[in-house]
Amino acid sequence: MTNTLWLPLLRLAALGAGALISLATQAAVGLDELPGREGDGPVTVFYPSSSPAQPVQRARLTLSVAPQGVPERGNGRLIVLSHGSGGEPWSQSDLALHLAGAGFVVALPEHAGDNWRDLSKIGPESWKLRPLEVTRAIDALGHDPRFAPLLDLQRVGVYGMSAGGHTALTLAGGRWSPARLRAHCDAHLAEDFVGCTGAASELTGGWTDSLKQSVARFIIHRKLQDDTLYGHTDPRIRAVVAAVPFAVDFDLDSLAHPVVPLALIEAGQDRWLLPQFHSGPVLAACSSCTRLALLPTGGHGALLAPLPPADKLPPRVARLLADPPGFDRAELPALYQHISSFFQKHLLP
Numbered sequence: 001m002t003n004t005l006w007l008p009l010l011r012l013a014a015l016g017a018g019a020l021i022s023l024a025t026q027a028a029v030g031l032d033e034l035p036g037r038e039g040d041g042p043v044t045v046f047y048p049s050s051s052p053a054q055p056v057q058r059a060r061l062t063l064s065v066a067p068q069g070v071p072e073r074g075n076g077r078l079i080v081l082s083h084g085s086g087g088e089p090w091s092q093s094d095l096a097l098h099l100a101g102a103g104f105v106v107a108l109p110e111h112a113g114d115n116w117r118d119l120s121k122i123g124p125e126s127w128k129l130r131p132l133e134v135t136r137a138i139d140a141l142g143h144d145p146r147f148a149p150l151l152d153l154q155r156v157g158v159y160g161m162s163a164g165g166h167t168a169l170t171l172a173g174g175r176w177s178p179a180r181l182r183a184h185c186d187a188h189l190a191e192d193f194v195g196c197t198g199a200a201s202e203l204t205g206g207w208t209d210s211l212k213q214s215v216a217r218f219i220i221h222r223k224l225q226d227d228t229l230y231g232h233t234d235p236r237i238r239a240v241v242a243a244v245p246f247a248v249d250f251d252l253d254s255l256a257h258p259v260v261p262l263a264l265i266e267a268g269q270d271r272w273l274l275p276q277f278h279s280g281p282v283l284a285a286c287s288s289c290t291r292l293a294l295l296p297t298g299g300h301g302a303l304l305a306p307l308p309p310a311d312k313l314p315p316r317v318a319r320l321l322a323d324p325p326g327f328d329r330a331e332l333p334a335l336y337q338h339i340s341s342f343f344q345k346h347l348l349p
Contacts, residue, residue: 027048027049027050027072027074028048028049028050028051028052028053028065028066028069029046029047029048029049029053029064029065029066029097029100029101030045030046030047030048030049030051030065030066030067030068030069030070030071030100031044031045031046031056031063031065031066031067031068031069032044032045032047032067032068032069033045034107034140034141034144035140036109036110036133036136036137036140037136037139037140037143038136040109040110040112040133040136040137040140041109041110041111041112041115042109042110043107043108043109043110043137043140043141044089044107044108044110045105045106045107045108045141045147046065046093046096046097046099046100046105046106046108047069047071047074047100047105047106047147048071048072048073048074048100048101048103048105049066049069049070049071049072050069050070050071050072051066051069051070052066052069053065053066054066054067058090058093059088059090061090061093063093063097065097071105071146071147071150072150073150074100074102074103074104074105074150075102075103075104075344075348076150076151076152077103077104077105077151077152077155077156077157077343077347077348078104078105078106078107078138078141078151078153078156078157079099079104079105079106079107079156079157079158079159079343080106080107080108080109080134080137080138080156080157080158080159081095081096081106081107081108081158081159081160081164082109082111082130082134082158082159082160082161082163082164082165082167082168083108083110083111083115083160083161083163083164084161084162084163084164084165085114085122085126085162085163085198086114086115086116086119086122087111087114087115087116087163087164088110088115088116088117089108089110091304092108092161092304094305094332094336095159095303095336095339096108098333098336098337098339098340099336099339099340099343102340102344104157104340104343105141105147105150105151107137107138107140107141109133109134109136109137111126111129111130111133111163111167112126112129112133113125113126113129114126114130114163122198123198123223124178124181124223124224124226124249126163127163127166127167127170127176127230128230130163130164130166130167130170131167131170131171131231131232131233131234132232134158134167134171134234134237135232135234138153138156138234138236138237141153153236154235154236154238155236155238155347155348156234156236156237156238156347157237157238157239157240157241157343157346157347158171158237158239158240158241159240159241159243159339160240160241160242160243160245161243161244161245161303161304162243162244162245162246162272162273162300163246164243164245165242165243165244165245165246165247165279166242166245166246166247166249168240168241168242168243168245169240169242169245169247169250169255169262169282170230170231170232170233171232171233171234171237171240171260172233172240172242172255172258172259172260172262173231173233173254173255173257173258173259173260174231174250174251174254174255174258175229175230175231175250175251175254176229176230176231176249176250176251177226177227177228177229177230177249177251178223178224178225178226178227178228178249179224179225179226179227180227180248180249180250180251181196181220181224181248181249182220182221182224182225184196184248184249184277185216185217185220185224186217186220188277189213189216189217189220190203190209190213191274191277192248192274192277193212193213193216194271194272194273194320195246195248195272195273195274195277195278196216196220197216199272199314199316199317199320200216201216202316229251229254231254233259237260238260238261238346238347239260239261239262239263239342239343239346239347240258240260240261240262240263241262241263241264241265241292241339241342241343242262242263242264242265242279242282243264243265243303244265244266244267244270244272244273244278244279244300244302244303245264245273245278245279245282246273246278247273247277247278247279247281247282248277248278248281250282252281252282252285253285255282255285255286255289256285256286256287257286257288258286258288258289260346261288261290261342261346262286262288262289262290263289263290263291263292263342264279264282264283264289264290264291264292265279265291265292265293265294265295265303265335265339266279266280266283266291266293266294266295267294267295267298267299267300267302267303268294268295268296268297268298269296269297269298269299269324269327270298270299270300271299271300271319271320272299272300272320272321273300290342292338292339292342293335293338295327295331295335297324297325297326297327297328298323298324298327298331299320299321299322299323299324299327300320300321301320301321301322301323302323302327302329302332303332303335304321305329305332307321307322307323310322
């Protein structure tokens, strides 16, 4: 753990095969990829399409979609999904398919330096860039001759999970700093060790725990000296959902009155980003926020469907993402409907 904090969820390339949501009574869902703007990575797009669906292989998933299908107008609204650390679009394809089936165009930008192909900017360096990448993803749709005529880009929604939840909170008006993360870890390193160090190490109750904490404190104090408050909002974004977000580095006063309707999703058994330190304080500070869902038995990986095989992940990462006993993934389609309904309520009027 001497070189890297905030290790990623590590190539979650097999996630999201809830993609087989039935679209029998709906238009087909198209799938395409747009080039990012200003040197950004690609933007994957799910959208209502008049073209027929067919089986399409992506990573280890078989999706029923219309590849490069002809776009058709759905409800005229765009949702941008921000992936977690080390992520890629397929980890959220189940939700993307659900939203596209409900009429939304869904854009999934690849965050620079914090994706399955490039892990060079994990943590605060990426968090400074991600909100701007969401803005440019909106621009990419607005400059595409197929999608621009079908969308009202003055009423856009954003959903983010984990590090993507940090992005979502920023776009809702939150301001954060690396120094606030340092202060949190000074006060709660043993209690929130994984939140402070990622999957680099873990405390086991053994004699090495004090050494692990000493090394972690040294790295944290070396890396997190910047007390600048960072933020970025976009007036086109009109509703935000933050799922199991990384949130300990936010100035909670900046989230007491979000600039747009803000909803949070919590997982009661999250052992990566403990709710009492992350989502819980945001909900306590924000009287206007909505707790869209609490998955009492869900872990940090509950919103990734399905989980990759444990033997494809480092053992510690597999344990942190694994479903706790009693969690039923049959709950997820209802959760996706709650997310869709929140965006319909705030974007469609």
